[in-house]
Structure formats: C-alpha cells, structure tokens
Amino acid sequence: MGYLGSNASFTGTQNNKRVTVTATQGQTLFTVSGGYAINAIDVYRNGVKLSAQRDFTALDGATVTLVSAANADDNLEFVTFENFQREDVVTGDGDSVIKGNLEVAGDLGITGTLNATVSNTNTAGFSTVAGISSALGVGATAVGLNASGVITATSFSGSGANLTGIAATDDVSTNGLVVLGISTLAGATFSGVSTFAGNVDIDALYIDSVSSSRLNFTDSGSGGFIKRDTGEIIVGANDISLRDGAASEYYLRATQNGSVELRYDNVKKIETDQAGVIITGIATADGFRAGDSEKVELGAGQDLSLYHNGTNSFIDNDTGSLYVRGVGDDLYLRATDDIFIQPQGSEDGIKVIGDGAVELYHDNSKKLETASGGINVGVGITMDGNGIAVSGILTCNGVTVGQNAIGARTVQSGGSPSGGSNGDIYYIY
Numbered sequence: 001m002g003y004l005g006s007n008a009s010f011t012g013t014q015n016n017k018r019v020t021v022t023a024t025q026g027q028t029l030f031t032v033s034g035g036y037a038i039n040a041i042d043v044y045r046n047g048v049k050l051s052a053q054r055d056f057t058a059l060d061g062a063t064v065t066l067v068s069a070a071n072a073d074d075n076l077e078f079v080t081f082e083n084f085q086r087e088d089v090v091t092g093d094g095d096s097v098i099k100g101n102l103e104v105a106g107d108l109g110i111t112g113t114l115n116a117t118v119s120n121t122n123t124a125g126f127s128t129v130a131g132i133s134s135a136l137g138v139g140a141t142a143v144g145l146n147a148s149g150v151i152t153a154t155s156f157s158g159s160g161a162n163l164t165g166i167a168a169t170d171d172v173s174t175n176g177l178v179v180l181g182i183s184t185l186a187g188a189t190f191s192g193v194s195t196f197a198g199n200v201d202i203d204a205l206y207i208d209s210v211s212s213s214r215l216n217f218t219d220s221g222s223g224g225f226i227k228r229d230t231g232e233i234i235v236g237a238n239d240i241s242l243r244d245g246a247a248s249e250y251y252l253r254a255t256q257n258g259s260v261e262l263r264y265d266n267v268k269k270i271e272t273d274q275a276g277v278i279i280t281g282i283a284t285a286d287g288f289r290a291g292d293s294e295k296v297e298l299g300a301g302q303d304l305s306l307y308h309n310g311t312n313s314f315i316d317n318d319t320g321s322l323y324v325r326g327v328g329d330d331l332y333l334r335a336t337d338d339i340f341i342q343p344q345g346s347e348d349g350i351k352v353i354g355d356g357a358v359e360l361y362h363d364n365s366k367k368l369e370t371a372s373g374g375i376n377v378g379v380g381i382t383m384d385g386n387g388i389a390v391s392g393i394l395t396c397n398g399v400t401v402g403q404n405a406i407g408a409r410t411v412q413s414g415g416s417p418s419g420g421s422n423g424d425i426y427y428i429y
Helices: none
Strands: 013-022 029-031 041-045 063-066 075-084 108-118 126-136 204-210 213-219 224-228 239-243 250-255 260-264 267-273 276-279 296-298 304-308 313-317 339-341 350-352 358-362 365-371 374-377 393-396 399-401 404-406 409-412 417-422 425-428
Touching: 041 063
Parallel strands: 108 126, 409 425
Antiparallel strands: 013 075, 029 063, 041 075, 204 213, 213 224, 239 250, 250 260, 260 267, 267 276, 296 304, 304 313, 339 350, 350 358, 358 365, 365 374, 393 409, 399 404, 417 425
C-alpha cells in the first residue's frame, strides 16, 4: 500500500493497486494489468518482497521480468503506486481529478454536465443530473438515477416497472432491449432481429420489406387475416397442414414428395398421387373434359372405359357383358347417318341405313332387307301354322309350305282371284 509522510522509495501521498498472477513453470515475463509508473512498483513472490534490479526489472511500464524463473503455481503480486496531492483532488473552485475508486455513501448532486466513461458504478443514488454525455454503463446497484439530459448506455436490463416520465410521443431507440414481464406498446418499429421467448399479443402487425409493399397480420376481434398488398405470399415447409383451432382435425395436408389431401369433417375426400387424383365419395361437377385418347375408366380393374381417339369415340368393356338399359322408359339409339350392330367382333348383324334399308343378317349373311315397296328376302321364307299376312307386294324366289314347294311367285292383294291354287297358298293378282 502507499504511505503518507516519509520520502522513502515512494514519496508524497500515494494510491496503490494490486494485481495478482499465478505463474507457470519457468515463467520469467509477466504483464501487469493496467500498467504501472516506472520506479513506482513493488513485486512480491509468494508473499516475499523482491528487490528491484537484483530480483526483477520493470522498465517499460507494462511488463515485469524475473531474474530467476518462477516455479509452477508461484503467486506473483504486483503493487503499483500513483502519486497525488490533496489540493489537486478537491478545491473550492476549478477542476478536480480523482484517480482510483470513488465511493459515495449518500446522494451526489451535480449542477453541471457529467462526462463519464464508467464500467461500474456503486452508489446509493444519483440525483439532479443536468446532462450526461459519452457512455454511462450502469453495472451495479443504483437506487435512482434522475437525469434531464440524454443517457447513452451499451445495455439496459430490468423489469422497467419504475421507468416513468416517458411521454407517449417520445421515442426509445436501442440496439438491445431486455424486458422481463409485460410491455404494452402503442406502436413499435423493429429494424433488426427480435426474439420473443413467450406469447406475443398483437392487434395488428405490419412487416415492411419495401415501403410500398407490406405483409399484414390483423386480428379484428371476431376474425383475423393475413394479406399482402402486392405480389405473393409463400409458405414453405417440408410438410404443411391446415387444422382447426384445437389442431385435432385436418382441413388440408401437403407432404413433401408425396400427396396433397383435402378433407371433409377430418375424412379424406380428395388425394393426389403419382397417377393423378383419387376421389373418395361422389364427385358432382357442372362438366368434365378430357383430351384425345384420355380415358374415363370405371371398375376396380379399369374394366369399362370411355374415350375419344381424335377421330372416333369408344365405349370399351373388358370384363363380363355390357348392358345398355332404359330402366325408366324407352331406349333410343340415334345417329345422324347409319347404325350398325355387329356381333362376334366385326360380323354384320343389323344395319340401319340412313334414308334407306334396314338389313338383317344371319351369320354375317344378309337374309332380309326393307325396301321402298316392302321387303326383300334373299333365299326363301319358312312359315309356321299361323301363316303370313301380307299388305302390299311380297316378292320372293320361292316359298316352302309344309311339304310343298312353290316357285317364284308374286302375291298381291286386291282384285279378284285368277289362276289356281297349290297347297295352302292362294294367288291373288
């Protein structure tokens, strides 16, 4: 420590500072934290005072070199001294300089400006500060700091419960704000990153990337919405779902590299897959369109298909029989031109020719056709016991009745009988 009075190694009134260092094996060079005044330093090794020049040298104001290297865990203590005069510290008028620590037990009243760079202030209170400039770091207990000027600090911490005197029109600007508890803000602008550890209740939040375009989150009390004035809103995640308020029922589910599902009352109704869309239930639509050769397929094995190949339209049935039924009433087959019924793949069965004949076939061979005057029979007619009633002209190449055969004849109604009879056939002409 310093001494008052004698003019020994250190004269006048001194203030001292002690710096303690633990040595490593063989260490000789030590750095004194905060430096020292040359010829104003004492060195102790394990509690034993060393002699300058004989045991150590201290010539640069920053380091001390031992003549004999230290052992591991040796305790080196450096005591540095600073001279001062009492009249330089406290005067009635003019400036005063205090070097070292200043402890104030009561209030400190300052009527001028306090220019300070303080890393730690221990005080029972500050009062009546006309202005504070530079940096004031408050690192310890202060009952109150009353300032009418500007306080600039690297950080503030605390609940803010006793922070008063800030008008609604005042701005608070900070690079780091730590708040423990609830803060109510009428308006706030954040230009950096804000981290919230708990819940955040906000009536309306606007996020601006460009002044003319903003993302708006708003809660009206009865509902809420998210909107953007221009452009698009992108929601990105590996999996996305929309659920009810309890998060127990799904409205929509989207899976990365997988399906997208739409649900009704939490039951899946529409699902995309690699082949297209799967609909569960009844699909009701105002219309349906498909391109050329794109099929509407029905059945578990796609047994029935409907499609158009660009030239013609097809109904293909691959399994079982195909029934076309008019359950309610009549069944109509209509065509602008002809109608063909073909059994056995492509054999002729019935041909309905537009503005022409109707042809009947047996085993792909035409047997009867209608004509403008009646019907034409290709080979002959075999009759049962009920006979044939003819209205108009029946022209045939031959008629077989029972065991009798008749050659080519023409039977015409009207007139009186002439000619004879052969079997049961009468010829009227």
